[in-house]
Amino acid sequence: MxxxxxxxxxxxxxxxxxxxxxxxxxxxxxxxxxxxxxxxxxxxxxxxxxxxxxxxxxxxxxxxxxxxxxxxxxxxxxxxxxxxxxxxxxxxxxxxxxxxxxxxxxxxxxxxxxxxAKRHVHFSPEDARRYGVRDGQSLTLRTTGERGLIFENVTARVSPKYKLDFHLDTDEANAAGLQSGDEAEMIELEGLKAQPMPHFHGNEIIRDDSSPQHEKTTESVG
Structure with a gap:
């Protein structure tokens, strides 16, 4: 995943x-x-x-x-x-x-x-169904490579306005040797192994404009 x-x-x-x-x-x-x-x-x-x-x-x-x-x-x-x-x-x-x-x-x-900003993953309702997650759920993600890390307490955010993306700040990215465009693996849902939930219909809440939308870049000026 x-x-x-x-x-x-x-x-x-x-x-x-x-x-x-x-x-x-x-x-x-x-x-x-x-x-x-x-x-x-x-x-x-x-x-x-x-x-x-x-x-x-x-x-x-x-x-x-x-x-x-x-x-x-x-x-x-x-x-x-x-x-x-x-x-x-x-x-x-x-x-x-x-x-x-x-x-x-x-x-x-x-x-x-x-x-x-709290690290989080944006999901569309379709992606939420595919990954078996609900809005507000706590996730665990793992990265690989020379500085691979496990990120706990990653919040799932679900909205029709969103596109699948794991957002974290520059401190966290530098610690794991990550750049925009890399990938992370979702390994847990609140302590349980992640698996598809075909009967879950997704969280259709439309978050307001105060929901996080981050620049997908590592440039230091933000």
Missing amino acids: QIPVGVSARHVHLSQEHLTALFGAGARLHPKKPLSQPGQFASEEKVDVRGPRGTIQNVRVLGPVRPETQLEISKTDALKLGLQPPVRESGRLEQTPGITVIGPQGQVTLTQGVIV
Whole structure:
């Protein structure tokens, strides 16, 4: 049961309000390249983010715009910024640290919105049926190679909007020697050996736009 890998570099999702504040009246995102998930894209726009200890420049903005602004970084990035963000699913921003986001036309200071994204696998309902998984289920994946690892506590996310992809951040990918386009093997479902479930009809929940959609790239600027 092989699943393609998508390595997610640091990036930010902006609300329309904050896009305007950072890039000026009438601002919109200009697609640079499509991402692994349908309708999602890396934009031409970049911002700087400033924390208590330091600044990271040229953080990629991903589109389309979201209801809330959210910065997704690695633990290594967090150390540079002087933050201690929790590991969270995208959109779960309560009790997360804030950050100052700096654009060419202005800046905004967030009171919350910084997370380390929880590793997860995107499934379409068809893929969920084929792999025998349900939305929110905990998975175990194994990678091979010189630095092969077993990743536990990988969340399954199911939606008609999704395409099959295992998303993890650059810290996790570097530890396992992974690049986007590599593959991981699903070996367990909550402690049980994974196997097809032909009578399972899939989880047809359509997740909202705050669900994670990551840039499938290893470039350091996100």
